[in-house]
Amino acid sequence: MPSPPEDWLKAESPLPCFIRKYQLDSAAQLTLLIALAPHLQPDFFERTIMTQLPQAGDYPQIGGWRGKSFRGFLPTGETVLFILGSHQLSQRLLLQQIFSEEHPFARDRVLYLEPPPEGEPMMSGKLVMTQDYIDLFTQGELSRPHFSLDFPAQLITTEMEWEDLVLNSQTLQQIRDLEAWITHGATILYDWGMKRKLKLGYRALFYGPPGTGKTLTASLLGKYTGKDVYKVDLSMVVSKFIGETEKNLANLFMKAESKDWILFFDEADALFGKRTNVRDAHDKYANQEVSYLLQRVENYDGLVILSSNFKSNIDEAFLRRFQSLIQFPIPNAKERSQLWHIAFPSQVKLTQDIDLTELANTYEMSGSDIMNVVQHCCLQVLQGSYTAINQEILLKAIKREFSKAGKIL
Structure with missing residues (x-):
């Protein structure tokens, strides 16, 4: 030869x-x-x-x-x-x-x-x-896949830093532990010979209300560990046709295998929800999809992050196999005060009648809600209606945000 x-x-x-x-x-x-x-x-x-x-x-x-x-x-x-x-x-x-x-x-x-x-x-x-x-x-380099029916996931990045993420100390520590696994997992598995005792890859669940930092955390983990993070579009994965969901998932995981990517399933309840009692053929195949997904997630050699509003929505068979279950609660008054104080750009002035600490104590809002309020206020200034953000503008923006969620101020 x-x-x-x-x-x-x-x-x-x-x-x-x-x-x-x-x-x-x-x-x-x-x-x-x-x-x-x-x-x-x-x-x-x-x-x-x-x-x-x-x-x-x-x-x-x-x-x-x-x-x-x-x-x-x-x-x-x-x-x-x-x-x-x-x-x-x-x-x-x-x-x-x-x-x-x-x-x-x-x-x-x-x-x-x-x-x-x-x-x-x-x-x-x-x-x-x-x-x-x-x-x-x-x-000279591996190409990144393009968003398509064959690969229904998009690369997500962020220009924000860890300092921009405001969470309670327990949640932050769990995220640091997850970051440590991404950084040192290969050493444990291969250099320390634990591959025969531990499953490859890592599975984590982020759960909590919308706007509490789940997607941002996934992006930051990728940014600081040098991994690409792909957010999976479940609307393109889940199909009403028998066998199509499994086929779409197979294509996704096959493409991601051995690439060391982080797969982020946002609003994962649609795909990872609890199995039901079998009443008809539809239930039978829906349960098969969950079982198939459980197998693929277990065999994936990288990090899989599921995001859900409620932990109770996720099938228990998944939860038993997760290494991390990380809660992202609505920020408390102290955390909301931090968010308010870092939210406004330096180019915008606030009038003296605004007390950001008082706002944090009065209005229960997520980080996403607060940023929506800040964006609306900044637009009011740029439109020329005001030279600075005052209490009146801020309260109107807060009321507007609450009404979007069907809440009464």
């Missing part, structure tokens, strides 16, 4: 770095190159085949297929076996291990064989390298 030249493995470009990281043998290295070749030189296999086999004819042992738009030769599993194993049966059987589920290629979704039509040999399947790794090896 041919071997790649050794000197190129010393380079610091993504492909050699990847090979060194996973300590890939010669067969795996060449399989990578075979899968990557059509993306670098469209006529590579055509020229090679013509050089080695100049006589016209059909050579089924080489494998290969033609795409709908791509007119060149595209490799299959048979192509890999032919190039690396020739006609040696023992070598061909050994090479098939490259496509096993235990190999880093499958485990990290680097490349795979597309299942062939039923009844056809497995190795006749198309050799496919995922777009993430095509981008890594050709552009």
Whole structure:
């Protein structure tokens, strides 16, 4: 079997770095190159085949297929076996291990064989390298997925800092513990040998009223640990058609697997709610969806955060498997005072009749409510109606916010 030249493995470009990281043998290295070749030189296999086999004819042992738009030769599993194993049966059987589920290629979704039509040999399947790794090896970095039906999640970021997050001390300590796991979890699992005793990944539930900082906390955890945070759009995941919800979830988790992303399921009750007594077929399949999701969340190797208004809405089977249950309560008067004092931009003046501490003691509001009030007041100033924010503007904005929630001031 041919071997790649050794000197190129010393380079610091993504492909050699990847090979060194996973300590890939010669067969795996060449399989990578075979899968990557059509993306670098469209006529590579055509020229090679013509050089080695100049006589016209059909050579089924080489494998290969033609795409709908791509007119060149595209490799299959048979192509890999032919190039690396020739006609040696023992070598061909050994090479098939490259496509096993235990190999880093499958485990990290680097490349795979597309299942062939039923009844056809497995190795006749198309050799496919995922777009993430095509981008890594050709552009220098893994591409971020685009929001779509195949990946119904959006990257969320924030320009805010930990200092902008006002929570009680118990909640903050639980968040710090969660941050510690994100930072040091790999050390516990791999360096300290706990992988055989602990499940991979981490599962957390954020619960509390809207506007209390759950989404902001998820964004800050990603920001300060260097992880991408993807907020899952459940409206695109949940389907009324039988089997579609599971299919959508499978696509989502497959894309996220081994990427070290944080998956954030906001308003998770719609998908992670309690199972019901089976009264009809709809209940049966709804319960199957919850059971399937429980399995996928348990097997995900990164951090999964569920967000809900009420802990009691989440199925108990999920709660038993969560490492963290973190409550985000409505801020108390002291915390509301902190929020009021840091909420206004420095460019805006407040008149002397405003007592922010008194406002905090009088009106029970979430951090989101307070920011909505501040935004409305700032707009009033920018419209030219006022030169500064006074008590009258502030109280009107508070009343407006309360009315939105159906509350009487």
